[in-house]
Amino acid sequence: MSQHDDDETRVVPLRAVTASVDQDDATVVKPLHAAAGGEGTATGSSSLGTGEGGWRRIADLAQGERIAVGSLLKGRFLMERELGRGGMGVVYLARDERKVEARDRDPYVAVKVLNDEFRKHPDALVALQREARRAQQVANDHIVRVYDFDKDGTNVFMTMEYVEGSDLRSLIRGKARDGMRFDEAWPLIEGMGDALRRAHAAGIVHSDFKPGNVMVTLRGVAKVFDFGIARAGKLGVDAGDDRTVFDAGSLGAMTPAYASLEMLQGKPPSPSDDIYAFGCVVFELLTGRHPFDKDNAEEAMNAGKRPPPAPGLDKRQYKALCDSIAFTADKRSPDIAVVLAGLRKRRWRERATPWLVTAGLVLALSVAAAWVATMQAERRHVAETLRRLAPGQADGFRDEDQVRAALAALDGDERRRVVVDGADAIDAFLVRLVATHWDPAHGRLDYPGAMETFRLRADLKTFAPKLDRRREEIGRERDAALNRLDTSLSQAILAGHLFGDGADEVPAILGQIRKIDPDSRLLVNPELELKLDQAVGDAIASGDMTEVAKRLSIAHRLYPSSTRLAARSVALAPASSQAPAVASSAATAPDLSHAEHEARLESLRRATAANDLDKAIESFQQLRQIDGGRVDTNDEAANLLTQAFLEAAREACRASHWKEAAGRIDSALAIIGERDDLRRALTRYDLATAVMTAAKAPVVSAADQDDLRRRLAAVKEGDPAGLKDLEAAMAASNALPEGSLEAVVKTLRSAPVVVTPPDPCGRRGLAGTARECFDTFAVGSYGPALVVVPFGRKPFAMTRTEITVGNLDQFCRAARTCAVSRGIAAGEPARSIPVAFAQRYATWLSQVSGHTYRLPTDEEWKFAAHANAAWDSKDGNCGAPSSGIGRLLKSPEFSTKGIANPWGLVDMTGGVWEWVTKGTAFAIRGGSYRSGPDACSVDTVRPSDGSAERDVGFRLVRDIR
Structure with missing residues (x-):
């Protein structure tokens, strides 16, 4: 048999697994007939009849369409270059044209196109499709993402994340031929372990983990791929998933050199299989060679092989690595996390911990007593x-x-x-x-x-x-106390209580002020200084030198640095007989006016600090009087009073009194004069009033909403700080749960837009033509027939006949407030009913139609009855019963066979008397056939109190829009 690449994935018979030495790193897939007899495996027939006919039909095709560089799969994936080739197929770098159209910065994916040999395994295609779907659910930075498993004609392919770099197999054969230092290898080991840990947690066993199935990115990050032939393990996966339909393990897909003993024996998949493969890969990464020289687990166990030494590992790490490749599952590490924990390099503190613990205990015991004693003393x-x-x-x-x-x-x-x-x-x-x-x-x-x-x-x-x-409260209390004392001081000065020792005398009041604030400007009141000087001058003028001495002593105590009082003392020093001669040194009027101005200004400051608006207004007005009515809207007095008004408005706003706040600002403008800050404040509070009033309304018209949006936008642009301050004050009283006025405006409920249908009786040219019109109430329901009477510039519609029994029955059925007539023809005129009932019927018609129905006025009825000059009482139905009218009245079709005038109104006379209104009173017109020819005419009229009468009925008028 020819030599092959160790890590190449190939499809070969199961019997070749142990016979071929040159394929120790290749993935093998046993045929269906072989898989069926394996211990613990699912049979190939388990996937039949479960809806995978499409994959089976592809497998039945002998040859797939050739895919090469430049091919376009699914009209979307353009094969740009070949990345790798194996027993399962070829991997290409492909450009996703859909991403290119969307201007994606990374339009590339990896596409694995399965070869014809692999496609001959229909259950393999089903397994790959199932496990690709599982792999999509496993998200991890160290797992190559699987996007889709699809087919194009007879070609079957998988789309995956494109990872730029090289596979671990190439890295080991190049850079780590003699092994890699542990510190350099650890990030790769940890990344591979994390990928398997995540897969196991999701109930997936890789089952073909090997160096060739690990990519290492340009940044040195390990990414595991080929979960497409992974197998669902018994890890808490729902028993109801597709594992019961098909198990990829039935294929026998594995790489013998990295397959556990249980996999070789055909047992169900387990995370322990991946732990064995992981340990083999780590050994190979650290030493440059497979721990059992690529012998499979069964061969290595029978040969009694032991793992080789691993440079750079301490005893704990080496034991953890050896435990991961134990031949039997009961001795193998139970979890990939345990392997990683054992391999992780311990810090010096962890290694020194056992020694340090003992020393620490001794030291702790030696200092414990001293510490306890110190702590006890500290606690005491x-x-x-x-x-x-x-x-x-x-x-x-x-x-x-x-x-x-x-x-x-x-x-x-x-x-x-x-x-x-x-x-x-x-x-x-x-x-x-x-x-x-x-x-x-x-x-x-x-x-x-x-x-x-x-x-x-x-x-x-x-x-x-x-x-x-408490500090905040004291600040407010201090301002209020100084303001009260300022008022008391002004009253004492005005009353002349300058030298006494009572509580309402100036010395006592100044003493309280000095106690609160030794540096208060109230203590240097220029008006008081002048008044004291005047009082000393008055005593001098009276010649009572004892009183002069007393007053001068008190004045010096109150104003020790006063040059004016010092001058008095100097003038009195030579001889008391000269006292009358220096009386002219008293304050002049201009001095007093200035002093009073300064005193009132300080009162205004105190009132503003204490939020005493009434006093602030009074002090401001006194200042203006002292200044001779001078108007200055931007001096200190105007600024202070403006501040007082703005604070008062803000307080009203915090209490949800928007109108009161606006009223405060209105008053300020009237007292102080035009100021931009007051005008902006008034605009803000008027806006708050309008918005919050609208928020309470059931609906707000579109025009009003537009107006509020316009006003809010203007304030937002022209006075953003003021708007923020306003909304903060409103929020303080929980009056603005939406957070802003803009949010309130957005929640306003608009009045529904009513689309008024065209008036069926308002069509042009309908008046005077005798053509009928009527209102539609609902499907299959209509109002009484109407004709349009040309009544000057304002025509009106009138019921063509008197209101019939059938018309009223329609009302009674709908309203359920009256009884339906029994044994009376529906076409007969309604009679023997009170006018109140007729008005109730008219009101109902108005509600269901949207038009206004009412009894005709006397003028309208006469105009409609005459129609024109050629129609008068001679043409009516005023004959005796023998004329046929009596029989006509008893006919069910009376309303359609009576005599109509030129405008289409039937039986204006001769049928029944008809109600009309004369102001607030009622009358009846027209007469009945029983009235006789002399009393039956369009001009016949008699009064009525609206009670029911035998021969009295009515017709209605409807206004036209």
Whole structure:
């Protein structure tokens, strides 16, 4: 027999497996008759009659159409060059023309075209198709992806991922002829093992793993392929899958040199088969040769062969590798992951661990006692510190300095333990400590002291959410307190309470302000300084030097750096008798006006900080009066008041009061004047009002929705920061769950577009022609017949006859609010009914038709009855019963055989009286045949209260669109 390439896949009889020495690395497929008798294999007949007739017909064909470079399979895959050739067929590099059309950057695939020999195995084709489908479900970076298994005419092919590189067999024969260093080989070993692990987890056994079925990319990544002849193993795969239909193992497809003993014996597939092959490949990669010199497992076991040494492996690694190629499955490694774990090179820490553990135990025992003692002491220190933070402790911390001193006495670890373990206790303690400084309800207004507590919190860097919230509250309370004190100060100055010691006197008020904020600008109120100077001047003018001294002393205490008051003291120093002469040094009017301006401006600042809008408005208006009515929409006063109005509007918005917010801005524009920021704010709040109002409406017209989108787009473009601020305020009150006004507009419900059908009675040229028209209610259901009366510029439709019994029965059946008539001809005029019933019928007609039905007015009825000058009462049906009218009335076809006028209206007289409306009253017209010739005429009319009468009926009018 001629020599062949070791790793070539060929189709040969089973008996050649052991007889041929030169094919030790070739995949062999035993014939169907041989497979049928193998132990534990599925018979070839197991796939018959299961729908694979197409593959069997291809197998029955003797020769396939020749495929070569340049061929086009399925009108899609262009064979560009040959990549490899084996016993199963030829692998080409193919260009996918469909990907080329889609401008895919990687249009290339690998196409394996099966040869004629392999195609002679119909069950092989079925197996390959089945297992290709399984392979598609196995996704892994180390597995060559299988795209499809298909046929083109008599040619059978598989499309796979194209991997640029070389197969492992070529790599071993070239670069690793004498073996590869383990560090260099490990990425390949790990990649191959990972591929098999993933396949086994999916219930797939490769069954032909060998170097020739592993590609190594240009970047050194191993990728396993040819899962197409893999076999479904017993790995938890559903018993209901196609494994019960056909098992690829029935082919006996294998490469003997890498086949386990169980495969050679024809036993069912198992992951253990792949573990044996994997171990052989790893040996070959590390040593450059097969562990049993390409003898199959049975031959090697009978010959007593042992694996060769593997350079670079320690004892643990070598044992793991030898366990993977144990001849029998019970001694072989149970899982590919176990093999990989055993082969993985251990770090120095893992190798040193056994020695270090013993030493560590000794060391741990030696320091354990000291550590325990240290920890106990640390716990005592931490517990003691936390105890002193708790409320009600006799030796508890009283101020910030004590806390700092106690923490400084702790070491770093103890301090961290206190801060971490005692975060809640520290938070509560600091909140209580703040209350000792700042509690307006109990008269504690030491704001600087509270700030010192907050500095302690910053030093500790502790988690204190309660304290953070309290700090925000205190800031607002401080502004509110200063604003109240500013108001009290203004009132005291106005009342002249400048020198007393009462709570409403200036000294007491300034004392409270100084306690809250020693640097407050309220303490240098220029108006107060002038008023004090004036008061001293008044005392001087009165000659009461005792009072002068008293007032000057208090004024100096309140304003120690005042040059004006210092000048008073200097002027009084030479002699008290000269006091009246210096009275002229009192403040002049311009000085007082400026001082009042500064005082009111500071009041405006305080009111704005405290969100006191009413006071801010009052202070602003006072400023304008002091300034002589000067209008400046961009000075500090206008800016402060604008800020106050904007904040008030924002608060209203947070409370979901959009209209109130817009009203605030309207007021601001009226008081301050035109400003761009106020105008933009008004636009925003008007938009919010419109959007949220529309969101509550059941439906919103398309025009209104377009208007809201336009306004929203304008604000979004012209005022993006303002829109963001508006939406944040709205979201704060949970009024904007959609997140934005734009999202709300998108959810608005549009009013349904009503397509109005053409009016059947509104056709041009229909008026006065006597042609009928009628409304359609539903399939097979119509309203009463109508004719169009040419009533000036606004024609109307009128029922051709009086409303009949049949018309009312139609209403009663639909509405179920009245009884259907029994024993009365459907064509007879309806009579003996009240006008209210007639109106209910007209209302129903209007609802089901979409047009307006009603009783005719007196004017409409007379105009319709006369038709034209040639038609009058002489042409009616006012004769006696002998004239035939009485008999006609009793006829079922009365409505179609009566006498019609030129406009098509039947029996306007002589049948029954007919109701008409005269304003809010009713009347009847026309007379009946019983009325006699004298009382039966289109001009005959008598009043009616709308109650049922024997010979009274009605006809209806319908408006025309």
